[in-house]
Amino acid sequence: MTVEGLRKYFPVKKGFFKKPDWIRAVDDVTFQVFKGETLGIVGESGSGKTTLAKLILRLIDPTTGKIYFDGTDIVGVSKKELRKYRRRMGIVFQDPSASLNPRMSIEETLRRPLIVHGIKDREEVRRRVLDILQKVGLGKEHMKKYPHQLSGGQQQRVAIARAIILNPDLVVLDEPTSSLDVSIQAQILNLLVKLQHDLNLTYIFISHDLLTVRYVSDRIAVMYLGKLVEIAEADELFYNAKHPYTATLLSAAPIPNPEVRYVKRFSLVRGEPPSPINPPPGCRFHPRCPYAISRCRTKEPVLKDVGGGHYVACHRAEELDLSEYTSGLWKIITESRVS
Amino acid sequence: MTDPLLRVVDLKTYYRTSAGLVRAVDGVSFEVYKDETFCVVGESGCGKSTLALSIIRLVPYPGEIVGGKIIYRGTDLLKLPESEMRKIRGKEIAMIFQNPMNSLNPVFTIGFQIAEPPVIHFNMDGRSAWRRAVELIGKVRMPDPEVRARNYPHVLSGGMRQRSMIAMMISCEPKLLLADEPTTSVDVTVQAQLLNLLMNIKRERRMSMVLITHNFGLVAEVCNRVAVMYAGKIVELGPVREVFRNPVHPYTRGLMKCLPIGTKRKEQLYVIPGQPPNLIEPPPGCRFHPRCPHAMEKCKKEEPPLTEVEPNHYVACYLRR
Amino acid sequence: MSMDALARLREWIEPILQNKYSRVGFFIILFIVALAIGAPVIAPKHYAEVDPQNRLQPPSLQHLFGTDELGRDVFSRVVYGARIALWVGMLVVFIEAAIGVTLGVLAGYYGGKVDKVISAVTDMVWAFPPLVLALGVVTLIGPGLVNVVTAVAIVSWPTFTRIVRAKVQSLVNREFVLAARAIGESDLNIMLRYLLPNVIPTIIVIAALSIPSAILSTTALSFLGFGAQPPTPDWGAMVSNGMPQLPRAPWVSSFPGIFIVITCLGFNLLGDGLRDILDPKLKV
Ligand SMILES: Nc1ncnc2c1ncn2[C@@H]1O[C@H](COP(=O)(O)OP(=O)(O)OP(=O)(O)O)[C@@H](O)[C@H]1O
Ligand SMILES: Nc1ncnc2c1ncn2[C@@H]1O[C@H](COP(=O)(O)OP(=O)(O)O)[C@@H](O)[C@H]1O
Ligand code: SF4
Ligand code: SF4
Numbered sequence: 001m002t003v004e005g006l007r008k009y010f011p012v013k014k015g016f017f018k019k020p021d022w023i024r025a026v027d028d029v030t031f032q033v034f035k036g037e038t039l040g041i042v043g044e045s046g047s048g049k050t051t052l053a054k055l056i057l058r059l060i061d062p063t064t065g066k067i068y069f070d071g072t073d074i075v076g077v078s079k080k081e082l083r084k085y086r087r088r089m090g091i092v093f094q095d096p097s098a099s100l101n102p103r104m105s106i107e108e109t110l111r112r113p114l115i116v117h118g119i120k121d122r123e124e125v126r127r128r129v130l131d132i133l134q135k136v137g138l139g140k141e142h143m144k145k146y147p148h149q150l151s152g153g154q155q156q157r158v159a160i161a162r163a164i165i166l167n168p169d170l171v172v173l174d175e176p177t178s179s180l181d182v183s184i185q186a187q188i189l190n191l192l193v194k195l196q197h198d199l200n201l202t203y204i205f206i207s208h209d210l211l212t213v214r215y216v217s218d219r220i221a222v223m224y225l226g227k228l229v230e231i232a233e234a235d236e237l238f239y240n241a242k243h244p245y246t247a248t249l250l251s252a253a254p255i256p257n258p259e260v261r262y263v264k265r266f267s268l269v270r271g272e273p274p275s276p277i278n279p280p281p282g283c284r285f286h287p288r289c290p291y292a293i294s295r296c297r298t299k300e301p302v303l304k305d306v307g308g309g310h311y312v313a314c315h316r317a318e319e320l321d322l323s324e325y326t327s328g329l330w331k332i333i334t335e336s337r338v339s
Numbered sequence: 340m341t342d343p344l345l346r347v348v349d350l351k352t353y354y355r356t357s358a359g360l361v362r363a364v365d366g367v368s369f370e371v372y373k374d375e376t377f378c379v380v381g382e383s384g385c386g387k388s389t390l391a392l393s394i395i396r397l398v399p400y401p402g403e404i405v406g407g408k409i410i411y412r413g414t415d416l417l418k419l420p421e422s423e424m425r426k427i428r429g430k431e432i433a434m435i436f437q438n439p440m441n442s443l444n445p446v447f448t449i450g451f452q453i454a455e456p457p458v459i460h461f462n463m464d465g466r467s468a469w470r471r472a473v474e475l476i477g478k479v480r481m482p483d484p485e486v487r488a489r490n491y492p493h494v495l496s497g498g499m500r501q502r503s504m505i506a507m508m509i510s511c512e513p514k515l516l517l518a519d520e521p522t523t524s525v526d527v528t529v530q531a532q533l534l535n536l537l538m539n540i541k542r543e544r545r546m547s548m549v550l551i552t553h554n555f556g557l558v559a560e561v562c563n564r565v566a567v568m569y570a571g572k573i574v575e576l577g578p579v580r581e582v583f584r585n586p587v588h589p590y591t592r593g594l595m596k597c598l599p600i601g602t603k604r605k606e607q608l609y610v611i612p613g614q615p616p617n618l619i620e621p622p623p624g625c626r627f628h629p630r631c632p633h634a635m636e637k638c639k640k641e642e643p644p645l646t647e648v649e650p651n652h653y654v655a656c657y658l659r660r
Numbered sequence: 661m662s663m664d665a666l667a668r669l670r671e672w673i674e675p676i677l678q679n680k681y682s683r684v685g686f687f688i689i690l691f692i693v694a695l696a697i698g699a700p701v702i703a704p705k706h707y708a709e710v711d712p713q714n715r716l717q718p719p720s721l722q723h724l725f726g727t728d729e730l731g732r733d734v735f736s737r738v739v740y741g742a743r744i745a746l747w748v749g750m751l752v753v754f755i756e757a758a759i760g761v762t763l764g765v766l767a768g769y770y771g772g773k774v775d776k777v778i779s780a781v782t783d784m785v786w787a788f789p790p791l792v793l794a795l796g797v798v799t800l801i802g803p804g805l806v807n808v809v810t811a812v813a814i815v816s817w818p819t820f821t822r823i824v825r826a827k828v829q830s831l832v833n834r835e836f837v838l839a840a841r842a843i844g845e846s847d848l849n850i851m852l853r854y855l856l857p858n859v860i861p862t863i864i865v866i867a868a869l870s871i872p873s874a875i876l877s878t879t880a881l882s883f884l885g886f887g888a889q890p891p892t893p894d895w896g897a898m899v900s901n902g903m904p905q906l907p908r909a910p911w912v913s914s915f916p917g918i919f920i921v922i923t924c925l926g927f928n929l930l931g932d933g934l935r936d937i938l939d940p941k942l943k944v
C-alpha cells in the first residue's frame with residue numbers, strides 16, 4: 001500500500017458569516033507499507049493518527065491525496081468497488097467496549113462480515129466463526145454472549161477476530177492495547193504477533209506508547225500536527241533518532257527502571273502541543289524545538305532520506321546529535337529484564 | 340526512620356452493591372514518611388482509587404470504610420467528626436484526581452477556584468487570596484498567570500487544567516498530597532512536565548506524596564517506596580530499587596516480565612494467564628493463586644500474610660518460606 | 661423456549677415492580693387490560709343494549725355506574741370502552757412511531773441535506789397546536805374512529821423524530837458503527853441492525869409516554885363528535901353524550917371521564933418508571 005500526499009482538513013465554524021478555519025488533521029502525508037510488515041505510527045494526541053487510520057480504510061473522504069492499494073487508487077473508486085477492497089482490510093479500535101454493537105451477540109458480530117461479503121452457506125459461516133474464535137483464543141461458550149458480558153481483553157479479542165475473519169491483507173490497529181491492563185496487554189500483543197505470522201498479515205499499528213510500538217513494528221513513523229516528521233526502521237529510530245521531536249518523545253517516555261531515572265531526562269520537553277488550527281508556519285515544531293534556527297520559522301522542511309530508508313523532515317537532521325536524550329530508553333530496551 | 344506522617348492499619352473499604360459486597364480495599368496497611376513519595380501500583384479495579392478516597396474519607400455511596408485505622412500525625416482520622424475532617428481536607432491532606440475536567444468547576448474561573456481554599460481554611464481576605472492564586476499559577480509554570488487566572492476550565496488544555504488542579508491543591512500548603520493517576524489522561528510530553536513540576540514542588544514545600552498509578556514507568560521514575568496491589572490487598576511493598584531489582588511476589592514478577600521491554604521485537608512475551616478476579620467473590624487463600632505458576636495446596640486455603648523478606652521489603656507469598 | 665420467554669419477561673417486569681411509581685402504573689394498566697380482555701364476562705350487559713324503561717337511572721347494585729339517556733348500562737359501556745381506548749392509544753402510537761422513528765433514523769444517520777429537510781418538516785408540524793391540526797385533518801378526511809386515529813398520528817410523530825434523531829446522531833460516530841462500515845455493511849443494514857436496536861429502549865419509553873396524549877387527543881376529537889360513531893362505547897363520545905344531562909345525571913359523563921384520567925395516569929407512571937430503567941437521561 002502506498003499513501004501519497006494525503007490530506008484531511010476539517011472545517012471549524014467560528015461564526016455564521018466568518019469563513020471557516022481548517023483543522024489540518026492530516027496534512028500531506030506520504031508513506032508506503034510493505035506486505036507482511038508492521039508499520040508503527042506514533043505521535044501525541046491530536047497529531048492525526050486516528051484520522052489517518054480512518055482515511056486508509058476510506059471511512060472518511062480525504063480532502064486530497066491518493067491511496068494505492070495493490071496498485072489501484074482507492075480514493076476514486078465507486079462504492080461497489082470499494083466493498084471489494086474493504087474485504088481485504090480490517091480495523092481494530094482503541095476502546096473495545098465502544099467498537100462492538102452492544103445489542104449484537106458475539107456470534108452475530110462475527111457472522112456479519114461473512115454475510116455482507118456473500119458467504120451465505122450456514123455451515124461454512126459457522127465453521128469460520130468457530131475457527132476464528134479459536135484463533136483469537138476464545139471458547140465456543142462465548143458465541144451467544146453480548147459484549148457487556150465479556151472483559152475488556154475478551155472484547156478486544158472479538159474486535160480482532162472481526163477484523164481478520166475475511167482473511168484481509170491489511171489490518172489497521174488504532175491503539176488496540178492502550179485501554180487494557182498491563183497483564184492483558186501482553187496477551188493481546190502476543191496474539192497479534194502470532195496472527196501476523198500465521199496469516200501473513202500486514203499491520204499499521206497506531207499507538208502513543210513507544211515501548212509497545214517498538215515491540216510490534218518493523219518500521220515506525222512519527223507524526224506531529226498532521227505531518228510525518230520521521231520514518232525509519234524500528235530499532236534505528238530508537239537509537240539513532242534524527243528529528244528533535246522524536247528525541248523529545250523518547251526523552252519523555254517513563255522508563256520502568258529506577259537505575260536510569262533522571263539521566264538527562266525531560267530536558268528536551270518544552271511547551272505544550274499547539275492547536276492544529278492554523279499550525280505554526282515553517283517547521284511546525286519550531287516553537288517547541290530547542291534547536292530551531294531562523295530558517296525553521298519560515299521554510300517548511302521536507303522528508304529527506306538520510307540513508308538506509310531513514311527519512312527525516314528537519315533542516316538540521318544531519319548535524320544534530322540527539323543520542324544523549326535517547327540513550328536511557330535504548331539502554332532499557334536492550335538490557336536485561338526480570339528473569 | 341522517624342515517625343510516619345500517615346499510618347494506614349488494616350483498612351477495609353467495601354461497596355454494598357446489589358450484586359453483592361465489593362471488597363475494594365480489604366485489609367491494607369502501610370506507612371508514609373515525611374518527604375517521601377509513596378507509590379501504589381496495580382491494575383484497574385484493584386482498589387487504588389478507593390484506597391486514596393478512604394484516606395480523605397470521601398468514599399462515595401454505596402461504599403463504606405468498615406474497619407481499620409488511618410493515623411495521621413497521631414490522630415485516627417476515622418474517629419474524627421466530619422466537621423474536623425473538613426479542616427484536614429485541603430489544608431493537611433490534598434488530593435489530585437485523574438480527570439481534571441471533572442474536578443474543576445466549569446462555572447468559575449480557575450483563579451477563583453485556586454483562591455478559594457485559603458479563604459476557607461485561613462480566612463484569608465479575597466484580594467490577597469486572588470494575588471496568591473495568580474502567584475501559584477505562575478508557580479505551576481503557566482504562562483501569563485494574570486490572564487490565565489481569569490480563564491474558565493474549558494478553554495484550557497488538559498495539561499493546563501491539571502496544572503490548575505495542582506495549584507489549587509497546594510494553595511494551603513498541605514503536608515500530604517494524594518495523586519490518583521494524575522497524568523493518565525495527558526500525553527507523554529505533558530506527563531513528563533507535570534511529573535517534573537510535582538516533584539519540584541514536593542521538594543520545595545517538603546510535602547509527602549502518595550502517587551497512584553498503573554504505570555511501572557512512573558513508579559520507577561519518581562517514587563521512593565512502592566506498594567503493589569492486587570485484588571484489594573498489598574502483595575508486595577518495599578524500596579523502589581529493591582522491588583525492581585528483586586521482585587519477589589509472583590504477581591509483581593509477572594507484571595514486570597510482561598512489559599514489552601528487554602525483548603527482541605515480536606518475541607513471545609511472558610503472560611500472566613487469566614484475568615483479575617472480581618472483588619465480590621475473590622478466590623480463597625492467596626487471591627493470586629488461580630493465576631500463579633507456583634501455587635501450592637496451602638495457597639488455596641490460607642491467606643499469606645505480608646512478611647519482611649529483606650529489610651523493609653515485605654511480600655505476601657508462601658514461596659520464600 | 662417458553663421458559664426462556666418467561667425469564668425474559670421477568671427481567672423486564674422485575675425492575676418495573678421495584679420502582680414505586682411504575683409499580684402503580686403497571687397495576688393500573690394491568691387492570692385496564694384485564695377489563696378490555698374480559699369485557700364480555702365482566703360487563704353485565706352488551707354495550708349497545710338499549711332499555712327504554714330504565715333511562716338515566718342513578719348508580720345502584722343493578723347498574724353500578726347507572727344508565728344513560730337510552731337506558732344503556734354505563735358500567736358495561738365503560739368496560740367495553742377500555743378496548744377502544746387501548747386499541748386507539750396503541751394504534752396511534754404505533755403509526756406515530758412508524759413515521760417518527762423512520763424519519764428520525766434517516767435524519768440522524770445521513771445528516772446534511774436529508775437532515776435539513778426532515779428537520780424542517782418536523783419543526784413545521786411541531787409548531788402547530790396538535791389538536792387544531794388534527795381537527796383540520798379530520799374535517800378534511802371526514803369523521804370516524806379510524807380517521808381520527810390517522811389524524812392524531814399524522815400530527816404527533818415529531819416527538820419521536822426529534823428524540824430518535826438526537827439519539828442516532830450520538831450513536832453514528834461511535835466506533836461500532838464505524839466498524840460496521842469498515843466490514844462493508846450497507847447503509848440500510850447499519851440502520852436496521854446497528855442503530856435501531858440501540859434506540860429501541862428509548863422508543864419504548866417515548867411510546868409509553870405518548871399513549872396518554874394519544875388517548876386524550878382521540879377522546880377529545882370524539883368528544884367533539886368527529887370520532888367514534890354511536891353506539892361505539894368510546895369514552896370520549898360517552899362523556900360528550902352525557903353532557904346535556906350533567907346536572908340531572910352526572911354519572912353518565914363522569915365515570916368514563918374518570919377512566920380516561922386513570923388510564924392516562926397509569927401510562928404516565930409506567931412510562932416514567934420505564935424511562936428511569938431504560939434511559940435515565942431522556943427528556944420528553
Ligand atoms: N461507586 C462504586 N460502586 C460500586 N463498586 C465500586 C464503586 N467504585 C469502585 N467500585 C469497585 O471497587 C473496586 C476497586 O475500584 P477502584 O476504582 O478503587 O479501582 P482502581 O484500581 O482505581 O481502578 P481504575 O484504574 O480502573 O480506576 C472495583 O471492583 C470497582 O468495580
Ligand atoms: N470529525 C471531526 N471534526 C473536526 N475535527 C476533527 C474530527 N476528527 C478529528 N478531528 C481533529 O483532528 C485532529 C486529529 O485527530 P485524531 O486523528 O483523532 O488524533 P489522534 O488519534 O492522534 O488523537 C484533532 O485536532 C481532532 O480534534
Ligand atoms: S526544522 Fe528546525 S525547528 Fe524543525 S525540528 Fe528541525 S531544527 Fe527543530
Ligand atoms: S502465596 Fe502461593 S499462590 Fe499466592 S503468589 Fe505465592 S505462591 Fe502464588
Ligand SMILES: [Mg+2]
Nearest residue numbers: 046049050175
Ligand atoms: Mg486517536
Ligand SMILES: [Mg+2]
Nearest residue numbers: 387388519520
Ligand atoms: Mg482509579
